Amino acid sequence: MPIIFKSPSDIKPSEITSESDYQNRRQFIKQSAVLLGAAWAGRIAMPVSASGNDFPGAIKTSYGLNEKQNSFEDITSYNNFYEFGTSKTDPARNAMHFTPRPWTVTVEGEIANPGVFDLDDFIKPYQLEERIYRLRCVEGWSMVIPWIGFSLAEMIRHFKPTSRAKYVEFTTLYDPERMPGQKRRVLNWPYTEGLRIDEAMNSLSLMSVGLYGKTMPNQNGAPIRLVVPWKYGFKSIKSVVKIRFTETQPVSTWNKTAPDEYGFYSNVNPDVDHPRWSQKTERRIGSDFWQPKIETQMFNGYAEQVASLYTGMDLKRYF
16 A cells, blocks of 8 residues: 655655754764664664775775765764654664665666676676765755765666666665654655666766775665765665666656655756755855855766756756
8 A cells, every 4th residue: 555645845844954963963973872882794873983994896986086075974974864764863873773684686677687686696796986976965965975886887787778778766675664764654655766777877877885995884875875976865765675677757756745846857956946945055064064155066066977968958847
């Protein structure tokens, strides 16, 4: 039976973003230090450092080498992951006991090589890389993150899509017992997102299994997630269990929930404001609150790599 989701007017701004959460983030980390003793198979949901390297074979790339990275603390303590709660600090706390193994990924639809794959087998064909990408959230905050992952385009070629494959749909795990935020009807679960096939094939698109050289923390989308750095963060779907190639445009969760606020494309665009937030500037997480905001760049600064995907499109209509 489908889950009934809230209309846009029912979703409180406090559920989507919280200024007090931002200001009190570091205090929360100190108060939560007692939780650091809980771990599963070497995974700690509330890590305090990025020491060590779980992916010694990953290639260091030139992506984002001139960027000032956020700290590991920033990246793992301030998250949007509604499956574990709507507050920015909920995921780090509520994902503590989430167990992302065993894990399978189903690949289906308009392809020659469908199947259900254990995660290790799913990742095995691809070369892991470290790519430093910016992530811009629609609420106006941003991070710079050293992701570990592999090319989405390489994965797509591996499964040999047919000529009918025009889009790629991604689906998050649905398991309210393991993801307590799904017990609330905040969104229509399971979470789904989608890309046009040419967007998915762009060299920037990444399937990520870690960050800062460490296995993906639970609150950041363990064990595998999508990263699309020129789009707003909610497009980079977390904890992926299914990938489907389709001829028709998939229905993405936020676009279905609030189509006037969240378009299917959701490219970072300072000239198209969200109804409740300006997109012209952003605040880098970890910066002092009184510091000036940063001007938002078109396509999050990746216009050279992706602008040609949208030649001739009205980006205010197809937002």
